[in-house]
Amino acid sequence: MGSGSGGTYMNRVKAREASGVIVVGAGLIGLACAWELAGTGAKVTVVEREEPGCGATRVAAGMLAPIGELDFGEPELLELNLRSRRLYPDFVATLEAATGLDTGYRHTGALHVALDRDEAGELRRIMELQHSYGLDPKWLGPMAARELEAGISPSLAGAVLVEEDAVVDPRALTAALRAGLEDRGVRIVTGEVTGLVRDPAGKVTGTETTRGRFDADLVVAAPGAFAGIANWLPDEIRPPVRPVKGQTVELRGDVDEPVCERILGSERVYIAPRPDGRVILGATSEEMGFDTRVTGGGVHELLREAYRLLPDVAEMEFVGAIAGLRPGTPDNLPLIGPTAIEGLILATGHYRNGILLAPLTAKAVGELAVGGEPEWLLASSPARFEHQEAR
């Protein structure tokens, strides 16, 4: 893994003028990249085939929980996640100051609850893993946990408090980014990319789209779960991204008496609070191809498990349920970096961490676009999956 047998990706993007960038895809990743690039003075056009933020972004709960979501030993992913979480406060503060819009970012912390002895054993294992990475989650007995969150099930066996975790509202963040991009002169075009335009040396000079040709020095491909079937990406660099379906449920409660203060999680569900009293319950994880149907079974599972964890959800208004597609990769690491095609950067494959990794991805793409070589990005290099003939 790492930089892959294609050598380091460094030097594969040459320093270029900060102008003429096309970002393909207006999910949170594409929008955040466009925001960063436009902030450096680049002339940015975003091409999106549907409504911006209408894919996985719209469905996501917005947990910024690199520690709480750490289940297995994935040190490279953890490092990226922690880096990005550190960027979040500044990222949203800059955006909120520029637009006057609330992104729903709140540093709430998270409480992971074990509902029986078996779950307590598993939660202790995860906490030990977290400690082995130098992190500092705290074990709480049932009484201490219920002092923090009075509504959680009285029959809990223990809990882990992660004070660093935070939450953002991905839809509010999308709205703020759209407003910010407009201020920075970024055009969002509704259309589909049909091909890359390249010069005789193979360097990218633009894209063909259903809305005509757009010239550019640099193309940033952020097609999310569709990356693996994006035919406009040449075979040799098209990444092995697969869709992983997730369903979430939205419930509305009283803003003055929120059912919980922080992110709550159990083995089978998480509950992310919104500043206006709503909560998002998430999420199923299903290998179902491009199926985005909301199912009775999915909704039932989320409601049942949320009720076990926080019985007060039974009193909340059911707003709706939706499904989206996470862009999964074979090693669960994202694909952020240059490709073997000069002038083409990938920013996809964020799997369960797209919302969390948005500021880091944007920062990385901003640095790459001007010839930077961020060492910390090596683990996510697309070169690890490129076919031999691409090099």
Ligand code: GLY
């Ligand atoms: N990050 C949570 C999820 O993908 O379900």
